[in-house]
Amino acid sequence: MPYVGAVRSVKVRVPAKINLALHVGAARADGYHQLSTVFHAIDMYDEITATATHDGAINVEVVDVQGQPMPHVPVDRTNLAVRAAAVLRDRLDEPDLGVHLHIRKTIPVAGGMAGGSADAAGALLACNDVWRGALSRDELDALAATLGSDVPFLLHGGNALGAGRGELITPVLSRSTFHWVLGVYAEGMSTPAVYAEFDRLAGGRGVNTPDEPRDVLAALGSGDPDALAVALRNDLAPAALSLRPELLRGIEAAGPAPALAAVISGSGPTTVFLVPDAESAELLALDLRTQAVFDDVLIARGPVPGARVVG
Known part of the structure; x- marks a missing residue:
């Protein structure tokens, strides 16, 4: 009632x-x-x-x-x-x-x-x-x-x-906890603007039915962060980079290690770095903070449950 x-x-x-x-x-x-x-x-x-x-x-x-x-x-x-x-x-x-x-x-x-x-x-x-x-x-x-x-x-x-x-x-389902470092910018991005830029870059040639991300699903099933690193993909990344070319510096900031891969999150601009474990996350976060490429650097892990009553 x-x-x-x-x-x-x-x-x-x-x-x-x-x-x-x-x-x-x-x-x-x-x-x-x-x-x-x-x-x-x-x-x-x-x-x-x-x-x-x-x-x-x-x-x-x-x-x-x-x-x-x-x-x-x-x-x-x-x-x-x-x-x-x-x-x-x-x-x-x-x-x-x-x-x-x-x-x-x-x-x-x-x-x-x-x-x-x-x-x-x-x-x-x-x-x-x-x-x-x-x-x-x-x-x-x-x-x-x-x-x-x-x-x-x-x-x-x-x-x-x-x-x-x-x-x-x-x-x-996934068999593992995955560890991430997040490079955060103070200035956000407009999701509609990024999608509009995606359409402009595609020139009306986008596919009607995008392919299923089977490699990501397989990596989650195996719990292998190396397999997940290879499979990460964001079709909006070129549009976000077109609107904000400086984001490329953030993607490249981690170098070859300890990050396994880097990808822009959603419509951007946050950049997420996949790392092998919690210790690697601490090391990468320290390095990125020293470089001062991002306005903030955070550490996270997943997956976690969704909305929950806590009090």
């Missing part, structure tokens, strides 16, 4: 994602591109705290890891977390439900790691709990697919094969 009674708060933690493979087809009639992608959730998290209110308003505040406001992140209906709460309220058909969303962000904004989609997934889960919506995961999945291509995956986490525009999810 919908939320009634005393004010409640629920905290949800949601991971970032990287694309181990991002095979991009031609633009569809609806403007989206047909994708065949492998999502991989890593242990970098946004936290969404939802507090139920009685005024029917949906409000959001966004802070960084130090608790400082992030004025460049929108807090109106263009914020995906606000849209998620509104979509859920419409589904529950309870217009008087209200919520205050407090988002503590660690995932880079416009970094190609689905930070906005993570917040939408977290808001869905948190509001469903705090409003006592009692929607099942399948019902939340259906709502998530209306919000964005990455949102359904972030409800689940782990590894998954994404089809359609990315919203059709098939879980994928």
Whole structure:
């Protein structure tokens, strides 16, 4: 039943994602591109705290890891977390439900790691709990697919094969934990702009159905980081580099070792480096920080579960 009674708060933690493979087809009639992608959730998290209110308003505040406001992140209906709460309220058909969303962000904004989609997934889960919506995961999945291509995956986490525009999810098992170093830029990139540049570079010659990333799936099944390194692929990388040629310096910053491979995450600009183990991650992170190519350098591992209630 919908939320009634005393004010409640629920905290949800949601991971970032990287694309181990991002095979991009031609633009569809609806403007989206047909994708065949492998999502991989890593242990970098946004936290969404939802507090139920009685005024029917949906409000959001966004802070960084130090608790400082992030004025460049929108807090109106263009914020995906606000849209998620509104979509859920419409589904529950309870217009008087209200919520205050407090988002503590660690995932880079416009970094190609689905930070906005993570917040939408977290808001869905948190509001469903705090409003006592009692929607099942399948019902939340259906709502998530209306919000964005990455949102359904972030409800689940782990590894998954994404089809359609990315919203059709098939879980994928892996036999190992993989270790990553992330090169983060303060200036993000516009996903629509990168896709537009992809179309321009393709000259209308994109394939309708991109090939399935079988080599990545096999590498996950074997748990072999060397095999995964060879298989990593991002069809949006040339478009991102066309718009931001300086990203190439970051990709090349690691040299031949200890990184096994480097790839731009999603639509960029974050660069992710696959390394053999945790010790190699520490060594590479130290080297990249010394070079000062990136605005920040972070260490992560995956796969990890998706959105979870933590308090």
